[in-house]
Amino acid sequence: GKRSEEGARQTQRARWAEAKVICKMETEGFVSADNKDRMPEEDEEDNDDWSDLERFQNFMTSQHPLRRLVCVRGLAEMVHCLSVEDALEGALPMLEQAAADEESSVRDALASQLAPALKDLLPRAQPNQVAKVVALVWPLSVSLLQDRDQQVRAVAEDAVIEYAPLLPRDLIESPVLECVVQMSHDGAEEHRITAMKLLGELSFALGPDLVMRGVAPEVITLAEDAMFRVRKCAALYIGKVARWSAKGYAISDLFPVYLALAEDEIWGVRKACAESMSDVAASLTPDVRQEKLLPLVETFTSDVSRWVRNAAFQHLGPLIATLSAQEVTPNLLSLYSSMAMGKGNGGAGDNEMPNFCAYNFPAVVLAVGREGWPMLQEAYHELVKDIQWKVRRTLSFSMHEIALILGPELTASSLLGAMDVFLKDLDEVKIGVLQNLSKILGVLEPSARASYVELICSLEMESDNWRFRHLLAVQLGELFALFGEEVVETELYPIFVKLLRDPVAEVRNGAAQQLGQILKRLKELEGAWKEEFMAELSEFATDDCFQARLTYAFMCDHLVRLEDYFDAESFEKDFLPQLVKLSTDKVTNIRRLVGNCIVLLRERKGFTGQSDVKLCVEQLSKDTDIDVLRTMGKNLELGITGCRHNGVASGADRDAEVRGKLAAAS
Secondary structure, three states: OHHHHHHHHHHHHHHHHHHHHHHHHHHOOOOOOOOOOOOOHHHOOOOOOOOHHHHHHHHOOOOOHHHHHHHHHOHHHHHHHOOHHHHHHHHHHHHHHHHOOOOHHHHHHHHHHHHHHHHHHHHHOOHHHHHHHHHHHHHHHHHHHOOOOHHHHHHHHHHHHHHHHHOOHHHHHHHHHHHHHHHHOOOOHHHHHHHHHHHHHOHHHOOHHHHHHHHHHHHHHHOOOOOHHHHHHHHHHHHHHHHOOOHHHHHHHHHHHHHHHOOOOOHHHHHHHHHOHHHHHHOOOHHHHHHHHHHHHHHHHOOOOHHHHHHHHHOHHHHHHHOOOOOOOHHHHHHHHHHHHOEOOOOOEOOHHHHHHHHOHHHHHHHHOHHHHHHOHHHHHHHHOOOOHHHHHHHHHHHHHHHHHHHHHHHHHHHHHHHHHHHOOOHHHHHHHHHOHHHHHHHOOHHHHHHHHHHHHHHHOOOOOHHHHHHHHOOHHHHHHHOOHHHHHHHHHHHHHHHHOOOOHHHHHHHHOOHHHHHHHHHHHOOOOHHHHHHHHHHHHOOOOHHHHHHHHHHHHHHHHOOOOOOHHHHHHHOHHHHHHHOOOOOHHHHHHHHHHHHHHOOOOOOOOOHHHHHHHHHHHOOOOHHHHHHOOOOOOOHHHHHHHOOOOOHHHHHHHHHHHHHHHO
């Protein structure tokens, strides 16, 4: 939209200014320069009348590396402001020299900008324009993929992986896949490694036929490469290729290659095989997994190399998650549970083992279901007591997921004890439970929830850490829905009102955003105290404290944005009269927020011709504040950027210009 384009332009202009200042510092000796013979910055032209594209074109040929660097870093933002035609004709052709820049930092910046620039440009381009974009950008990508600097190559790989799936299938096949296949036969080891990574990562975008025809044969060849680093990369990505080929082909042609790599004499290759187990498993049928793949797990977990063993345990959870409940054997779960004690297959303890176990616990529980919980329960309680707070923190943040799987009874009997422990733990651990408190309580039976009302009240009184109050505030809508009328009236309603007056704005706004759900719940309860509640909310609109009035405007703004909970009749009766009064508030931010509400309200059925809405529009359209006028749709180009383009130089002249435009607008 116009605002995002203007924001991009302002950012771009800030980059130009930054480049100018830095280059001047460099010229004056504040920044060291590699080339002392180059032209001083002030001798290079920088015309204020240039457009952003013209400045980009001129800066790209600057003798100053920092100027070229800042220029390339702004590529995505500049492309966002250009039409596809301008980008094709004026910007993209300039990138060839950036790809060949003598400074690796410039090439690195170009590689990092390719994906965001193309993600903005390609959706706007016509099919024939997409082909032109690829014709310009892909040769640059190939150059960067084969760069002499390892960091540049790595960034370029990530860029191609990110933007290639956005291309039409025919352009992925040619020129992208053709070039990658060609790289896989390159004499340089690094290029073959890059090709293998791209073949694996792009397989999902190619379709089974093209994977089997154009990708898999190259992977099989690379898996037999004389250089172990190439074989290691093949072992790491062969699972991704297998997943996106036909199952029969994966079993007959690719799985034997994986089994051979799993016996490689180099431990790094075997480690890569352990890391890709879950991808390989997803490409196989259950009988092949049971017969040939799962026995490898024990082989990997008892490997002579500690790194292979650790990798096997680290990826055991993802492997189990890909299996069906019938396939998960007690032996697999025993291996997995052994990590909770920091032991790998009964061997020496390892500090990372509990981390691996805790991180994947929800996925493993989901795979085995509540029926398999007895085989995991002991491991879970070991992790709850683990000396490493990061392990406990991981469990704390995933407790609600496990509760949803286990259901009310098992959650009450197996998880609530751990929950109580976490609530007394370090703040870093405690926050995980608090962030998902409403989800955990939602699993429990109503009788079990009641014991946690006191906890909810204590959070509202938390004075040392406002973030805990914020976590409570943003869950109030769900908590209102979980409790009966007595708890809502006597406990939650007072908490809500108090949080609306919290000294921290983030807390106030978080509570205000719950009003839609809260009003829906009050309508369901049909409590006699609802009128009292609405009257207390109205007091915010006339409060002497501007923060309370701003909070009221924020609540209204939240309500008019709702799709599910918006009640037009209730809003017109209970909120609109107070909102109209706030349209003349002395605080600019309040009037601006009211303007937002009114603009949105006019789009609602029944409010377009409403007298109060018309009055608000009339008042706010005559406002003296620029931001309020812009909110109401006034097209004003004011401020530093606007004044610069309008030719206003001095502060006095700028003030006069602003006053004149405001007078004309009103």
